Amino acid sequence: MTRLSKHHITLTVNGRACALDVEPHHTLVQVLRDQLGLTGTKLSCGEGECGACTVLVDGETVNSCLMLGVEADGREVVTIEGLEQSGELHPVQQAFLDAGAVQCGYCTPGMIMSAVRLLRRTLHPTAAQVKEAMAGNLCRCTGYRRIVQAVIAAGAALSTSEPKRRNQ
Ligand code: FES
Ligand code: FES
Incomplete structure (x- = not known):
């Protein structure tokens, strides 16, 4: 079986520039949780029904279980971890x-x-x-x-x- 190669993407996550190699079939929530360790974003239904995986992409809410990680290339993502400022909750x-x-x-x-x-x-x-x-x-x-x-x-x-x- 042919294995598709990883894609190199660059994006901003919670104000920090990130460069990553992502599997073409991995969703944004997988990339955030498994590659960046941002486990605040939850994966529940995995089908766009529950909103547990909601993050902001370029300021808009997105179900990150429905978006591929590669689609986040060049975009600005904010997760729950990005809201706190200097140790103070949003x-x-x-x-x-x-x-x-x-x-x-x-x-x-x-x-x-x-x-x-x-x-x-x-x-x-x-x-x-x-x-x-x-x-x-x-x-x-x-x-x-x-x-x-x-x-x-x-x-x-x-x-x-x-x-x-x-x-x-
Ligand atoms: S995990 Fe339910 S909408 Fe994404
Ligand atoms: S699902 Fe338990 S607090 Fe909302």
Whole structure:
């Protein structure tokens, strides 16, 4: 059987330039977790249904189980590990903790990445807007109410923070 050769890609992950040789059939979540050790991004359904693997690629939310690693060539990827600044949690991370929006935590990194994208566009979303923006992120534990509360609270916190933090 012919084995396809690896592809060399360069990308930015959490602000750092990376050069990697990736298997052509490996997904971005595999590359992030297995090659870069960024295990904060979770792999659950592997079919684009649950949102656990959500990361930002060029500022947009992507199910990293559906994107090949080679497709990330030349792009900018942000994972949950990239949100903290100087040891301080991102306001969305803090709001999830404060609101008790985390139980088993498996959905949480993906939820937070979707919330970050929403709040970059709308700092004061309604509950309906939060639910719509997070519709692709499933949670089996929390019942969603506290997650919605956390996103709204994070928007309020971000609105009083430095502009740099808001766009992070
Ligand atoms: S693991 Fe990617 S959407 Fe479920
Ligand atoms: S906290 Fe367990 S799946 Fe959401």
